[in-house]
Amino acid sequence: MSARKSLALIAHDAKKDEMVDFALAHREKLANYELYTTGTTGARILEAxxxxxxxxxxxxxxxxxxxxxxxxxxxxxxxLIFFVDPLSPMPHDVDVKALMRLALVYDLPMALNRSTAGILLRSTRLQGLSTSSSTPETPE
Structure with missing residues (x-):
């Protein structure tokens, strides 16, 4: 993996268009990161x-x-930028909750909608983070 900062971009099906619009609107800032996505979200972002x-x-x-x-x-x-659709049932909801739990356990900056994602990209904390931060205590 690159030494550059990295972001994960994930969007539920009903939010994929919104994620693509977000990527287009913030293309210049996102170009400073290695972006890791789930499959379809990544394909849609790459296309745009x-x-x-x-x-x-x-x-x-x-x-x-x-x-x-x-x-x-x-x-x-x-x-982590994860555009969540709270109105549609998710068959893999347990996986989604596990992902969000990990972000909380490891104190990873996380945005769940477009408004907070914009704030996250402007955050001095995100800009100051490196991928080699100290390891948090192991949860019991």
Missing amino acids: CPDLNVHRRKSGPLGGDQQIGAMIAEQQLSG
């Missing part, structure tokens, strides 16, 4: 912004959420 450094993982329901979760646990991410 082929110049971004997007590294696709599996689709969320096929293990992509767990792959991103492993990156959080290994402290390979500087932040």
Whole structure:
């Protein structure tokens, strides 16, 4: 993995268009990061912004959420932007909750909608984070 800062970008199906719009609107800032996405979200972002450094993982329901979760646990991410659709039932809801739990356990900056994602990209904390931060205490 690159020494550059990295972000995970994930969007539920009903929020994928919004994530693509967000990537287009923030293309210049996102170009400063290695971007790790779940499968379909990454394909959609790459189609709209082929110049971004997007590294696709599996689709969320096929293990992509767990792959991103492993990156959080290994402290390979500087932040997580996850556009959540709270109105649609998710068959893989347990995976989503596990991913969000890891972000909380490892104190990873996390945005769950477009407003907080914009704030996160402007955050001096995110800009000051490196991918080699200290390891938090192991939860019991």
